[in-house]
Amino acid sequence: NAGVMQNPRHLVRRRGQEARLRCSPMKGHSHVYWYRQLPEEGLKFMVYLQKENIIDESGMPKERFSAEFPKEGPSILRIQQVVRGDSAAYFCASSPQKNNQPQHFGDGTRLSIL
């Protein structure tokens, strides 16, 4: 059974470009969560999605960031017009249900902005 798959593992972008991070949840999981880990900091919740729905985006920056989880395919975290401060590790987790269910984490995407 494959775990949560994130790709790419490493992504380098220049300021002003777009970054797309992908997350395929574990088989049978319909809930996806995105977290961001800035250098020397803990993980911070960004957004929680179910298939085709954003449930909670209270941790998402108001501009340039968006997330989707289509009916088919992986969840996508999209960052437009990237800036240096977007450099971080972005982790995705999935669970079969919400509330009291362990979340399984992927290995993350390390985004570097030049």
Added chain:
Amino acid sequence: KQEVTQIPAALSVPEGENLVLNCSFTDSAIYNLQWFRQDPGKGLTSLLLIQSSQREQTSGRLNASLDKSSGRSTLYIAASQPGDSATYLCAAYYGQNFVFGPGTRLSVLP
């Protein structure tokens, strides 16, 4: 505001020592508390999960305790080994997402 803190920020011990990592959370209305291990450049590995109704959980050389009333959890590692070197993250789960602490960076010296 829901916050999680961890002390110490870093810890270096010789192999074989028993050690305790501390975690505090400001909002005691947790569903559960989970301890994770993170190796450099890697994702998170779940170590122990304590439900809000439980006081402790054990797995091998690891024991985690939970005191909701005081907003504290501890992770006890017995007979530490160099392979235990990693960052240990405490995370409080409030029913929809985790609130993570900043982690304790552990080095076990051979």
